[in-house]
Amino acid sequence: MRIKIGISMFVLLIGLLAACGNGTENGNEQETDELKMLEVEFQVPDKANISETIELKAIVTYGDERVTDADEVEFEYWEKGNEEDSTKIKSNNNGDGTYSADVTFDTEGIYEMYAHTTARDLHTMPKKSITIGEGTSDDQE
Structure with a gap:
């Protein structure tokens, strides 16, 4: 049972990190747009x-x-x-x-x-x- 909980937590953590990564990419696109010279x-x-x-x-x-x-x-x-x-x-x-x-x-x-x-x-x-x-x-x- 502990292994299943550990694996579930690991999968959940990976999912959260992936979601944060997508938000960062969108933020970088906005920053790039704002850095026009x-x-x-x-x-x-x-x-x-x-x-x-x-x-x-x-x-x-x-x-x-x-x-x-x-x-x-x-x-x-x-x-x-x-x-x-x-x-x-x-x-x-x-x-x-x-x-x-x-x-x-x-x-x-x-x-x-x-x-x-x-x-x-x-x-x-x-x-x-x-x-x-x-x-x-x-x-x-």
């Missing part, structure tokens, strides 16, 4: 000429989904070493998860820029740089 592919040419209009473009995704309704996508740029004298411009929402703005640089130099992006209660700001002309200005020489 806000990603921004910031596209900027490496070089451009003085007075050439270039497009700054941000492709915004959340997980595998393109974000067509970001709260903010704003570009900020400045000449390298002079970040306190930056310029900010709002982007155009192209309706397909891409945000863009045209900009023209009037002087040679290396310019750095952020794509300030806020969506899904998250903020990210990838940074890029571009060389205009030869990449040197009168101040840098």
Whole structure:
């Protein structure tokens, strides 16, 4: 009789552990869904000429989904070493998860820029740089 009770308890314990395991898997699926990241592919040419209009473009995704309704996508740029004298411009929402703005640089130099992006209660700001002309200005020489 004791062996039957022992076996029954063992089978019951295995059943409870299996049930707990199934609950954990469902919990992991929910956690995976919640761990989506806000990603921004910031596209900027490496070089451009003085007075050439270039497009700054941000492709915004959340997980595998393109974000067509970001709260903010704003570009900020400045000449390298002079970040306190930056310029900010709002982007155009192209309706397909891409945000863009045209900009023209009037002087040679290396310019750095952020794509300030806020969506899904998250903020990210990838940074890029571009060389205009030869990449040197009168101040840098």
